[in-house]
Amino acid sequence: MIAYIIRRLLLFIPMAVGMVVVTFGLLLIIPGDPASVLLGQEASPEAIERLRDSLGLNDPWYVRLWDYFANLLSGDFGTSIFQNQPVATIILGRLGATLELAVAALVIATVLGLAMGVISAMRQGSIVDTVTMIFAQLGVSMPVYWLGLLLMLAFAVQLGWLPAIGRGPPLPEAFWAALTGKPQVLMDSLSHLLLPALALSAMPAAIISRLTRTSMLEMLREDFVRTAYAKGLRRPRVIIRHVLRNALLPVLSVIGLRFGMLLGGAVLTESIFAWPGLGQLTITAISQRDLPLIQGIVLTFALIFALVNLIVDLLYAAVDPRVRLG
Amino acid sequence: MRLPKPLRNPSFVIGAAITLFIVGCAVLAPYVAPYGVEQMDMRNRFAGPSLEHLLGTDNFGRDLWSRMVFGARISLIIAVVSVGGAALIGTVVGLVSGYFGGWVDLVLGRITDIFLGFPAIILALAIVAVLGPGIMNVSLALIVVFWTEYARVVRGAALVLREQNYVQAARALGASPLRIIFREILPNALGPIIVLASLGLGTAIISESALSFLGFGLPPPAPTWGWTLSYGTRFMRDEPWLAIVSGAAIMITVLGFNLLGDGLRDLLDPRQLSRGGGERRND
Numbered sequence: 001m002i003a004y005i006i007r008r009l010l011l012f013i014p015m016a017v018g019m020v021v022v023t024f025g026l027l028l029i030i031p032g033d034p035a036s037v038l039l040g041q042e043a044s045p046e047a048i049e050r051l052r053d054s055l056g057l058n059d060p061w062y063v064r065l066w067d068y069f070a071n072l073l074s075g076d077f078g079t080s081i082f083q084n085q086p087v088a089t090i091i092l093g094r095l096g097a098t099l100e101l102a103v104a105a106l107v108i109a110t111v112l113g114l115a116m117g118v119i120s121a122m123r124q125g126s127i128v129d130t131v132t133m134i135f136a137q138l139g140v141s142m143p144v145y146w147l148g149l150l151l152m153l154a155f156a157v158q159l160g161w162l163p164a165i166g167r168g169p170p171l172p173e174a175f176w177a178a179l180t181g182k183p184q185v186l187m188d189s190l191s192h193l194l195l196p197a198l199a200l201s202a203m204p205a206a207i208i209s210r211l212t213r214t215s216m217l218e219m220l221r222e223d224f225v226r227t228a229y230a231k232g233l234r235r236p237r238v239i240i241r242h243v244l245r246n247a248l249l250p251v252l253s254v255i256g257l258r259f260g261m262l263l264g265g266a267v268l269t270e271s272i273f274a275w276p277g278l279g280q281l282t283i284t285a286i287s288q289r290d291l292p293l294i295q296g297i298v299l300t301f302a303l304i305f306a307l308v309n310l311i312v313d314l315l316y317a318a319v320d321p322r323v324r325l326g
Numbered sequence: 327m328r329l330p331k332p333l334r335n336p337s338f339v340i341g342a343a344i345t346l347f348i349v350g351c352a353v354l355a356p357y358v359a360p361y362g363v364e365q366m367d368m369r370n371r372f373a374g375p376s377l378e379h380l381l382g383t384d385n386f387g388r389d390l391w392s393r394m395v396f397g398a399r400i401s402l403i404i405a406v407v408s409v410g411g412a413a414l415i416g417t418v419v420g421l422v423s424g425y426f427g428g429w430v431d432l433v434l435g436r437i438t439d440i441f442l443g444f445p446a447i448i449l450a451l452a453i454v455a456v457l458g459p460g461i462m463n464v465s466l467a468l469i470v471v472f473w474t475e476y477a478r479v480v481r482g483a484a485l486v487l488r489e490q491n492y493v494q495a496a497r498a499l500g501a502s503p504l505r506i507i508f509r510e511i512l513p514n515a516l517g518p519i520i521v522l523a524s525l526g527l528g529t530a531i532i533s534e535s536a537l538s539f540l541g542f543g544l545p546p547p548a549p550t551w552g553w554t555l556s557y558g559t560r561f562m563r564d565e566p567w568l569a570i571v572s573g574a575a576i577m578i579t580v581l582g583f584n585l586l587g588d589g590l591r592d593l594l595d596p597r598q599l600s601r602g603g604g605e606r607r608n609d
Contacts, residue, residue, distance in 0.1 A: 018440035030456050137588075141581035143532050145539055146573030149559060153566050264447035268536055272559075282448065283540060286455040298452045302444045309443075 004317050012310055019302045023295045024068050028061060038081060038289050051081065078292035087296035091278065095300070098277035100171050101269065102262050104193055105200035110255065113205040117212025118244065124217060132209065139206025144265045148199035148272040155195060165274040168192035196273040200265050204258050211254055215247040249320055256312030260305045331593065338589025344582025352398040359392035363549050374567065381571050384554070385561060390568070393549040394575045400550050401579065404461060405530040408468035413523050415469065416476025421507050423477065424484025438477045446471045447536055454542045464543055468530055479522055483515040517594035521587055528583035535576045551576050
């Protein structure tokens, strides 16, 4: 297991280096002179020259790439052009909100997706199966920003049950407040979180349910399942101990691979629900063409995604000896 | 008499019907749309659906059905160009990677992994931010984001196919690698590529609409679905119809391509070369 962890960690390094190169490359594909493009036409020649200097545009690209690496390693993601603050500081201030949204959506998607998948696999061909899979098909076809709007329309505008936009107190703080006797803070936090998390969870839930169903159906045909029945085990025990446990492995790795989708979806969801996270920051950064900030955000998302996959791979190896030995 | 096999596959039939309808509308847009895209009627703002205006009108009294039909053109052009480009690049990379193996495979595999490592919509946004809006730039951004899935699936197929007897036989006869790759392996890997492309068209439309929705797709006055949805949200409280219709157009189109892709997989890919291909990047 230790050898596998080391091998997997070593693979992470070239991956991260490659991501940095791609992120850096964004600056190279700007048509024309980046400094004047970024500052717009009204900018003074002095301002442009200053930006050229701070972006290092007067150096050849390999020097700049090297500097970029060196700076990143010391935690310096550059300085935002329009907010006059270190990019790392700006991003860290927003990261919590996005992770809270993404994790909440992931939890909902996993619970919902597994339940739907297991139920329809157990009743293959029944009306329950058909209806569930129609929902799943709609789930993968529905744009997250549209679903978000429909949910907002129904539960916030029409019914008035939940707040339409914004974020309550951060969830960890809210939990603490609830423990210290202020449950209304937690309710406030959760009521803001519910709609965006639900919207964001739909597509991963649909994907997880389809995959769980396929994977379960495959396992149900396996010899070890027949053996388990032959041993006289009861159906619930066979399903949970033998079928589900094995069927979950591919689902686990897909949850990791789909986490990028969740992060991308978070950008859209945040823009609908005015959720003050990285997604909103992305939109601002892109509207202003604040390149250092854009690069920092893209890299942050990629690294989070890579980290999640690293964790999933290690979990996978911990559960399934074939992976770490193979 | 039993129906031919494709017609007994409900996914394929429904998907093909939706796709035909949307593509037909887009191609015949000038004939199908009763009004001009920009034709305003200020006395008739936010009208509900009627015989005169099939889907009602927007905040300027423009006919929504006509705007949706012309919007379909933009979405479909971008989807076809980006899926075509992504499939082409990904297929070549996948074939070369899978056939030659060794260090070629290793290098190409790592590059593929790196691009797969970026959340798709975020990388696409960043590229459009840098290149600026426009049909070509949006398509380009989507190509950069989506070629990886084709590379992965085609590589897998090539790995299986190159060990087949008929490929070994071709090699023994002295066929060049190029000939083997394109004449022997590619035709047999076409099934999964077509399946992926069909599903990819849906993903491309969702992504393009997302870019337009955020205001980074084609600039208005282009009647993109995403932008119509976006300005529809401004009137959400009182006139939600606008946002509902444009979102529904996106969903129905994507649903069509997804069903078609699922159906094609059952029909074209009995050996399941594209296993896991259904788990495409949907972000």
